Amino acid sequence: MELVLATGIGGLVASGVWLLLRERAFSVVLGLAMLSYAANLFIFAGGRLSAEVPPLVLGEVAAGTMPADPLPQALVLTAIVISFGTTAFLVALALRAIGESGTDHVDGGREQER
Amino acid sequence: MIHLPLLPVLVPLVAAVLQLASHRAGIGMARAIGLAAVALTLLLAAALAWATRDGTVLAVALGDWPAPFGIPFAADGLAATMVAVTAAVALPALLAATDGTDRLGRHFHPFFQFQLAGLNGAFLTGDLFNLFVFFEVLLIASYALLAHGGGAARSRAGLHYVVLNLAGSLLFLVGLGLLYGTLGTLNIADLAERVAALPAEAVPPARAAFALLLAVFAFKAALLPLGFWLPHAYGAATAPVAALFAVLTKVGIYAILRLSTAVFPAADWTAGLLAPWLMPVALATIIAGTVGTLAARRLGVMAAHLLLLSTGMLAAAMAEGSTRMLAAMLYYLPHTTLVSAALFLLIGHIARARGEAADRIEHAPRPEGWSAIGAAWLVLAIAVTGLPPLSGFPGKVMLLSAAPATAMGAAMWVVLILSGFAGALAMARAGSVIFWERPDLPPAAPAPRPGAALALALAFVPLLVLGAAPLSAHAQAVAEQIRARQAYAAAALPVPQPPMRERRP
Numbered sequence: 001m002e003l004v005l006a007t008g009i010g011g012l013v014a015s016g017v018w019l020l021l022r023e024r025a026f027s028v029v030l031g032l033a034m035l036s037y038a039a040n041l042f043i044f045a046g047g048r049l050s051a052e053v054p055p056l057v058l059g060e061v062a063a064g065t066m067p068a069d070p071l072p073q074a075l076v077l078t079a080i081v082i083s084f085g086t087t088a089f090l091v092a093l094a095l096r097a098i099g100e101s102g103t104d105h106v107d108g109g110r111e112q113e114r
Numbered sequence: 115m116i117h118l119p120l121l122p123v124l125v126p127l128v129a130a131v132l133q134l135a136s137h138r139a140g141i142g143m144a145r146a147i148g149l150a151a152v153a154l155t156l157l158l159a160a161a162l163a164w165a166t167r168d169g170t171v172l173a174v175a176l177g178d179w180p181a182p183f184g185i186p187f188a189a190d191g192l193a194a195t196m197v198a199v200t201a202a203v204a205l206p207a208l209l210a211a212t213d214g215t216d217r218l219g220r221h222f223h224p225f226f227q228f229q230l231a232g233l234n235g236a237f238l239t240g241d242l243f244n245l246f247v248f249f250e251v252l253l254i255a256s257y258a259l260l261a262h263g264g265g266a267a268r269s270r271a272g273l274h275y276v277v278l279n280l281a282g283s284l285l286f287l288v289g290l291g292l293l294y295g296t297l298g299t300l301n302i303a304d305l306a307e308r309v310a311a312l313p314a315e316a317v318p319p320a321r322a323a324f325a326l327l328l329a330v331f332a333f334k335a336a337l338l339p340l341g342f343w344l345p346h347a348y349g350a351a352t353a354p355v356a357a358l359f360a361v362l363t364k365v366g367i368y369a370i371l372r373l374s375t376a377v378f379p380a381a382d383w384t385a386g387l388l389a390p391w392l393m394p395v396a397l398a399t400i401i402a403g404t405v406g407t408l409a410a411r412r413l414g415v416m417a418a419h420l421l422l423l424s425t426g427m428l429a430a431a432m433a434e435g436s437t438r439m440l441a442a443m444l445y446y447l448p449h450t451t452l453v454s455a456a457l458f459l460l461i462g463h464i465a466r467a468r469g470e471a472a473d474r475i476e477h478a479p480r481p482e483g484w485s486a487i488g489a490a491w492l493v494l495a496i497a498v499t500g501l502p503p504l505s506g507f508p509g510k511v512m513l514l515s516a517a518p519a520t521a522m523g524a525a526m527w528v529v530l531i532l533s534g535f536a537g538a539l540a541m542a543r544a545g546s547v548i549f550w551e552r553p554d555l556p557p558a559a560p561a562p563r564p565g566a567a568l569a570l571a572l573a574f575v576p577l578l579v580l581g582a583a584p585l586s587a588h589a590q591a592v593a594e595q596i597r598a599r600q601a602y603a604a605a606a607l608p609v610p611q612p613p614m615r616e617r618r619p
Contacts, residue, residue: 042287
C-alpha cells in the first residue's frame with residue numbers, strides 16, 4: 001500500500017508541477033488542484049497507513065490495538081476546505097483576467113504582441 | 115483578562131461579519147464599524163504590550179484542551195510588538211481608504227478586517243498548523259485587496275500573486291505533513307521538546323520538513339531568489355492596500371524568527387538549517403532592492419523595492435542572530451514598517467494630485483500647495499533611508515554596532531551603508547524631478563488637501579524619534595525573552611510530558 005500511495009503522490013506532484021509551469025491560466029489552475037491533492041494525501045500518510053483499525057475508541061482499549069491517528073484527518077479536512085476555497089477564487093480571478101485582457105495567457109496581452 | 119490574546123483576532127472577525135451583514139446600510143456604516151474595530155484593536159494591542167512588558171507570556175488554551183492536543187494562543191513580547199505594529203499601520207491605512215478608494219470595488223472593508231484578523235492570528239498562535247490557517251486567512255483577504263480597484267494590470271499582478279502564494283501554501287502543507295509524520299506534534303513549544311529527543315535515523319526527514327517551512331517563510335518574506343513577486347504586486351496595489359501590505363512581509367520574518375529562536379536551539383542537528391544561507395541571501399536581497407530602487411520609474415515600484423531592501427536588512431540581522439543584533443532588529447522593524455506604510459500612503463496622495471502623470475517619475479504640471487507634499491516627501495525620504503536625525507538612523511546604528519568583526523560583519527557594513535546611500539540618492543532624484551524642478555508647464559488644479567490619514571502616518575515619524583530610548587529598551591527586553599525560550603515554552607506548553615502518547619516514528 002505504501003508503494004501505491006507514494007507512486008500516486010509522486011505522479012500527482014509531477015503532473016501538477018508540469019501543468020503549473022504552462023502558460024495558460026487553465027492549466028495552471030489544474031496543476032495547482034493536482035498539487036493540492038498530492039499535499040492532502042501526503043499529510044494523510046503522515047498519520048501512518050493502516051487498515052481495519054478503529055477510528056475512534058470509546059471505553060477500554062484492548063491491549064495491542066492502536067487506533068488510527070485522528071489529527072492528520074482533521075488537518076486534511078482543513079486543508080481541503082482551504083484549497084477548495086482558494087482554487088475557486090483563482091478561477092474567478094482568471095476569468096476576470098480573461099475578460100479584461102482577452103486571453104488566458106498568464107502574462108496577459110503577450111499573445112497580441114507576437 | 116485571560117482571553118486578551120484572542121481579542122485582537124476576534125474583534126476584526128466580528129467587525130467583518132457585522133460589515134457583511136450591514137452592507138445594505140451603505141458605506142458609511144462599514145467605515146464606522148471598520149474604524150471603530152481598528153481603534154479597538156489598537157487599544158487591545160497596547161493592553162497586550164502593557165501586560166507582557168515585564169516578560170510575562172499570556173497563554174490561552176482554546177476550548178481548554180491541554181496544550182499539545184489543543185491549540186494554544188501565546189502572547190509574548192515579540193507577538194505583542196507585532197500586533198501593535200499591525201494595528202498602528204492599519205489605522206492610517208483604513209483612514210486613507212475612506213477618501214474613496216474603498217468605493218472602487220465591493221467589500222473592501224470586510225476584506226481589510228479579515229486581513230487584520232489573519233495577521234494578528236498568525237502572530238499570536240502557538241501552533242504551526244494554526245499558523246498555516248491564519249496565513250491562508252490573511253492571504254485570501256490580500257488576494258481580494260490586491261485586485262481591489264480593478265484594471266488589467268491589477269488582474270494580472272493579482273493572478274501571479276495568487277498562483278505563487280498557492281504554490282507556497284502547498285509547500286507549507288507538505289512541510290507540515292512531513293513534520294507531523296516525524297515528530298508527532300505541530301505545537302511550537304512541543305516541537306522544541308521533540309526535536310531534542312529525536313532519534314538519529316529520523317533526523318533527515320525532520321530537517322527536510324524544517325527546510326521546506328523555512329523556504330516558504332522566506333518566500334512570504336520576499337527574500338531574494340523568491341522575492342521577485344513583491345515589487346510587481348505591491349506596485350500594482352492601491353495605496354491603502356500597499357500600506358497594509360507593508361506588514362505582510364514581516365509575517366514571514368516573524369515566522370522564521372519564531373522557529374529559529376523557539377525550536378532550533380533545542381537540538382544540535384538544526385544547526386545548519388539557517389546559518390549558511392540566510393546571511394548571503396539577505397545581503398543579496400538588500401542589493402537587489404537597492405538596484406531596483408535606483409532603476410524604478412514609478413514611485414510605487416520604488417517604495418516596493420525599498421520595502422524589499424528593509425526586509426533584507428531584517429533578515430540579515432536575524433541571520434547574525436546575537437541577542438544584541440535581535441534587539442537592533444526588533445527596534446528597526448516597527449520603524450521600517452510604519453515608515454514604509456506612510457511612504458505608500460504619501461505616494462497614493464501624490465499620484466491622485468498629479469492626475470494623468472500619476473506616480474511616474476517625470477515632469478508634470480505642479481498643483482498648488484505642492485510644497486507641503488514635498489516637505490512630507492523630504493521627511494519620509496530621510497526616515498526611510500536611515501539618515502539622521504530621524505528614527506531610521508538609530509536603528510541602523512544599532513544594527514551596525516552589533517555587527518561582529520568578521521568577514522560577514524564587514525560585508526554587512528558595506529552593503530548597509532551603500533544601500534542607504536543609494537536609497538537616499540534615488541529618493542532625492544525622484545523628489546527633485548517631482549517637487550523641485552519647474553518645467554514650463556501650465557499650473558494644474560489645486561492639489562487635494564492631505565487628509566487625516568497622511569497626517570497620522572507622518573506623526574509616527576517624530577513619535578518614533580521621541581520614543582527611541584524606551585523603544586530600544588523594549589526591543590532589548592524582547593530579544594532577551596525570545597533568546598531565553600523558557601517563558602514561552604512554559605506558557606504555551608504547561609505540561610511538558612503528556613501522560614499517554616504514541617511513540618514516533
